[in-house]
Amino acid sequence: MDRALYVAMTGAKQIMQAQAVNSHNMANVSTTGFRQDLHEFMSFPIYGVGYPTRVNAVATDAGTDWSVGTLSDTGRDLDIAVRGKGFIAVQGADGKEAYTRAGDLQITATGLLQTAGGFAVMSDGNPITLPPSTQVSIGNDGTITVVPQGLAPAAASQVDRIKLVNPPEKDLVKGADGLFRTRNGLKAATDPNVEVTSGALESSNVNMAASLINMIELQRLYEMQIKGISTVDQNSQSAERLMQ
Numbered sequence: 001m002d003r004a005l006y007v008a009m010t011g012a013k014q015i016m017q018a019q020a021v022n023s024h025n026m027a028n029v030s031t032t033g034f035r036q037d038l039h040e041f042m043s044f045p046i047y048g049v050g051y052p053t054r055v056n057a058v059a060t061d062a063g064t065d066w067s068v069g070t071l072s073d074t075g076r077d078l079d080i081a082v083r084g085k086g087f088i089a090v091q092g093a094d095g096k097e098a099y100t101r102a103g104d105l106q107i108t109a110t111g112l113l114q115t116a117g118g119f120a121v122m123s124d125g126n127p128i129t130l131p132p133s134t135q136v137s138i139g140n141d142g143t144i145t146v147v148p149q150g151l152a153p154a155a156a157s158q159v160d161r162i163k164l165v166n167p168p169e170k171d172l173v174k175g176a177d178g179l180f181r182t183r184n185g186l187k188a189a190t191d192p193n194v195e196v197t198s199g200a201l202e203s204s205n206v207n208m209a210a211s212l213i214n215m216i217e218l219q220r221l222y223e224m225q226i227k228g229i230s231t232v233d234q235n236s237q238s239a240e241r242l243m244q
Contacts, residue, residue, distance in 0.1 A: 006054050008228035014041065014059035015222045021059075022218060026211045032116070033069065033082075033101030034178065034204035036211075038062035066169050069101075069203040078105040080138050081202040082164070086194030087180065089163035090119035091127055097187050098179035099165060099172070101202055107136070113144075119179065122163045124190055130159060138162065140195045164194035 018039045025036040040062040045052035071081050080103035082088065087099035104116040113121045113128040120127035130136065133146035135153065142162035147153050165188035172180045182188060 003054060005229060005232045007057060008225045008232065011057040012222055012225035012229070014057050015218055015225065018059040019215065019218045019222070022211055022214050025206045026208065026215070028178075029204050029206045029208050029211075031102075031178075031204050032104050033202050034206065035101065035174070036065045036204070036206045037174070038065055064169075064172075064174050065205055067205045069205040071197065071200045071202055073200050075199050077135070077137055077198065078107070079103060079201050080105065080162075080196040080198055081200040083195045083197055085169075086164055086166040086191065087188075088115075088196075089122040089165055089188070090115060090179065091122055092119065092175070092179055092181070093177065096181070096185075097122060098175070098177075098181050099167075099188065100179050103196065104201055105138075117178070123160045124163050128160045128162065138196065138198045140197070141192070142194075142196060162196075163190055164196065165189065166191040166194050 018041070021037050021039045028034040028036070038061075039059050042058050042060050044056050044058055046054040046056055066085075068084065080088075082101055082103065087101060088103060090098055090100055092098040098119070100115060100117075100119065102115050102117060105113055105121060106116060107113055107130060111129045111131060113130055115121065122128065128144065130144065130146055132149045134149055134151075135147040135156070137145045137156075139145065142164050143158055144160045144162065145156050145158050147156045167182060167188040171183050173183055174180055
């Protein structure tokens with residue numbers, strides 16, 4: 001009976017972890033450029049002394065859902081959305097290059113261009129810092145054009161270019177900060193084929209209806225495991241009474 005108890009116990013524990021992943025996705029349904037996490041259930045025999053007669057139920061990381069979210073027009077010059085596949089290069093909290101789909105950009109008081117999450121946007125090598133200007137526009141290729149303060153619009157000039165990359169998705173891992181990094185830790189090369197749309201943002205790719213259904217299904221699976229534990233306990237008590 002302990003075998004059934006073990007399977008039900010580990011199943012309930014792993015379902016709770018899967019529910020946490022699903023809840024995390026639901027919490028980020030409004031996060032710009034968010035890519036939802038995936039999970040799947042697997043069974044692994046427990047190896048040790050003797051035969052592997054016990055099985056551990058495990059909720060494993062199935063990677064990231066790479067489907068593209070919907071684009072919405074904002075009309076804001078500093079909002080950009082990556083067209084199709086590709087990423088915007090930013091500087092993570094560790095100082096290393098990372099990648100995101102979040103294009104809700106802003107300029108700090110010191111002129112640093114960063115995402116709404118506070119990550120500095122990278123050019124091909126360094127964080128982008130803009131001079132004081134009255135107008136900033138971003139081209140399809142990531143080129144940044146500004147009109148310096150005190151000058152006429154005709155004085156607009158290109159000052160930098162956002163690094164846009166498109167590494168193979170299988171080579172990327174998602175960090176706890178929501179940013180993507182290459183598995184080998186190396187920087188991805190600039191891809192001239194990646195383009196952005198200015199004045200628009202990409203929504204999260206989380207399907208709220210599907211996530212709600214998944215939440216209910218996980219809850220029912222959890223209840224089934226708990227019922228299994230209760231049934232095994234009842235059977236064990238009945239067996240003890242028979243032995244008496």
